[in-house]
Amino acid sequence: MTTAPSDAVRASAAEPTTFPLVLGLDTFGDVTNDDDNRPLSHAQTIRNLVEQGVLADQVGVDFFGIGEHHTDDYPLSAADVVLGAIAARTTRVRLGSAVTVLSSDDPVRVFQRYSTLNAVSGGRAEVILGRGSSIDSFPLFGYDLADYEQLFEEKAQLFAELLKGGPVTWEGKLRAPLHNQDVVPHTESGPFPAWIGVGGNPQSVIRAARYGYSLMLAIIRGSPARFAPFSQLFQQALQQLGQAPRPVGVHSPGHVAATDEQAREEFWPHYREAIRRVARTRGFAVPTKESFLYEIGPRGSLYVGSPETVAQKIAANLTVLGANRFEMKYGMGGLSHEALMTAIELYGTQVIPRVREILS
Amino acid sequence: MTASLSSMPRLPRIAVLGAGHTGPVIARVALAAGHPVTIAASGSPEKIALITQVLAPGAEPRWAADAVADADVVVLAIPLHKFAAFDPALVADKFVVDTMNYWPPIDGVQQMFDDPRYGSSEIVQRRLAHSTVVKTLNHIGYHELEDDRRPAGSLERRALGVAGDDPGAVKTVAEVIEGIGYAAVQLDSLRAGRLLQPGGPVFGVSLRQTEFEQALAA
Numbered sequence A: 001m002t003t004a005p006s007d008a009v010r011a012s013a014a015e016p017t018t019f020p021l022v023l024g025l026d027t028f029g030d031v032t033n034d035d036d037n038r039p040l041s042h043a044q045t046i047r048n049l050v051e052q053g054v055l056a057d058q059v060g061v062d063f064f065g066i067g068e069h070h071t072d073d074y075p076l077s078a079a080d081v082v083l084g085a086i087a088a089r090t091t092r093v094r095l096g097s098a099v100t101v102l103s104s105d106d107p108v109r110v111f112q113r114y115s116t117l118n119a120v121s122g123g124r125a126e127v128i129l130g131r132g133s134s135i136d137s138f139p140l141f142g143y144d145l146a147d148y149e150q151l152f153e154e155k156a157q158l159f160a161e162l163l164k165g166g167p168v169t170w171e172g173k174l175r176a177p178l179h180n181q182d183v184v185p186h187t188e189s190g191p192f193p194a195w196i197g198v199g200g201n202p203q204s205v206i207r208a209a210r211y212g213y214s215l216m217l218a219i220i221r222g223s224p225a226r227f228a229p230f231s232q233l234f235q236q237a238l239q240q241l242g243q244a245p246r247p248v249g250v251h252s253p254g255h256v257a258a259t260d261e262q263a264r265e266e267f268w269p270h271y272r273e274a275i276r277r278v279a280r281t282r283g284f285a286v287p288t289k290e291s292f293l294y295e296i297g298p299r300g301s302l303y304v305g306s307p308e309t310v311a312q313k314i315a316a317n318l319t320v321l322g323a324n325r326f327e328m329k330y331g332m333g334g335l336s337h338e339a340l341m342t343a344i345e346l347y348g349t350q351v352i353p354r355v356r357e358i359l360s
Numbered sequence B: 001m002t003a004s005l006s007s008m009p010r011l012p013r014i015a016v017l018g019a020g021h022t023g024p025v026i027a028r029v030a031l032a033a034g035h036p037v038t039i040a041a042s043g044s045p046e047k048i049a050l051i052t053q054v055l056a057p058g059a060e061p062r063w064a065a066d067a068v069a070d071a072d073v074v075v076l077a078i079p080l081h082k083f084a085a086f087d088p089a090l091v092a093d094k095f096v097v098d099t100m101n102y103w104p105p106i107d108g109v110q111q112m113f114d115d116p117r118y119g120s121s122e123i124v125q126r127r128l129a130h131s132t133v134v135k136t137l138n139h140i141g142y143h144e145l146e147d148d149r150r151p152a153g154s155l156e157r158r159a160l161g162v163a164g165d166d167p168g169a170v171k172t173v174a175e176v177i178e179g180i181g182y183a184a185v186q187l188d189s190l191r192a193g194r195l196l197q198p199g200g201p202v203f204g205v206s207l208r209q210t211e212f213e214q215a216l217a218a
């Protein structure tokens, strides 16, 4: 097993220190409601998701990411299949996972699926590896959550080896070894971009640097600015490893509507309900309107408002965080497909150009 | 170990065990309050040197045994599932702040803690028989710990519970919490500290002192 820092992913990243601005959308594929406010079927939710990805492409969104979940209210367990369907109907938007729960997956299989997506999409695949916020995949696939750190460490290392292309020789403790193994399909033009999503553990930041990944900061509550030291930590770790700087991205939840008030009123009841559900099972407090207003304000991490409000907040935080990429996680269980389509359209046609304008 | 350390001329030395989400933030706020701070993870100091330098400059990265050696207060900021393999001798005769939570929906079920008759810190204390355990900092998110600090006397000052069986230890730790920027609400046993756990009335809620006391009493 090689421990040398992988340069696989670095090779695919842009050369200069300043990376192009990338403005994307992520979704967890939350079940949406119909006109009578009843939840749609899983199948219909997934078909709608394909339409959302296609629209994202049409309105100029740079990246479309789909998370991995395994529950009744988040039935998106096979993101790559949905991404393949979107790929077949689009030409421009980059497509990826947000995130792939690598610890409970097989790195070889993840590579194969996303290398296949890369082929289908003409080189538009990306993958973001991480823990995500739910643990359902562990019992489902027979993994012990207590092994989480070790599983992730090993698999992130193997995945970095796979990304380099060419036969892989690797040995670890928690997965069968590979001996000079050719893993297909081969990519056409080097490794596709791969990221590690980090929710606040600095050791994951160091790991991303060490194994050749770019850094995706998942900032879902509280002050975004507190993550600024994480991107410093990342670039300093790269420097110590003698590697070139790599891109840093930000993932945060949001919702865009014509006006601040409309966005707030659409989002708040569903946000409250979603958190209330989680709070009930996890035993913590339900957010108050006051805490919600704080989160959507300048010091919080929700991007809810008119295109102008959201664009200003994105631009400000990218600057503070030294990041070149922003992915707004849109959608919230119970919102309608139509509201989501409107949000995507506003994000593509108004938020994105405005952020570019502010930052240019 | 029952005397309060508050008579000491300097602030207690703090050793933080854990350099993940929570450890470096605790180190940083403790440093800001004027404490000498050491920090350790399960491996070598080199492994966490950069993390410490960037996230908690001024703290000293060490091997865990060295970090603990001259500390007055040891903060356990390690995942609970690592606790079964944690060596109690390491923190013998120390005040130990237990920030850990048993939180099955997030971290999975663990047999050692899956006993509704006891709070997780009671089980920790039983295992750390030669240490004096105080439960606090478990019910505030690591992402809030820095932003929510307020100076003494501020009307907005957030309350944190401090629970333990040993009054001296509770007093010492309560002073640390006050110094960091929170109102310390003391609970006189680890048993009572069960109120601070996930599912309890104050877990993950930002409350001022009177609200906090009311929530505990309700």
Ligand SMILES: NC(=O)c1ccc[n+]([C@@H]2O[C@H](COP(=O)([O-])OP(=O)(O)OC[C@H]3O[C@@H](n4cnc5c(N)ncnc54)[C@H](OP(=O)(O)O)[C@@H]3O)[C@@H](O)[C@H]2O)c1
Residues within 6 Å of the ligand: A201, A203, B017, B018, B019, B020, B021, B022, B023, B040, B041, B042, B043, B064, B076, B077, B078, B079, B080, B082, B085, B086, B087, B099, B100, B101, B102, B137, B138, B139, B140, B141, B142, B143
């Ligand atoms: N997240 C929160 O908001 C929050 C709030 C309050 C309390 N807590 C509690 O804080 C604890 C830590 O959570 P976390 O999210 O910070 O965990 P984490 O990010 O997984 O970090 C755990 C740290 O503990 C270290 N560690 C493990 N075993 C150790 C040992 N025997 N000696 C010294 N260090 C050891 C690890 O180092 P290695 O990588 O070297 O093993 C790692 O640095 C948990 O019990 C949690 O319930 C969390």
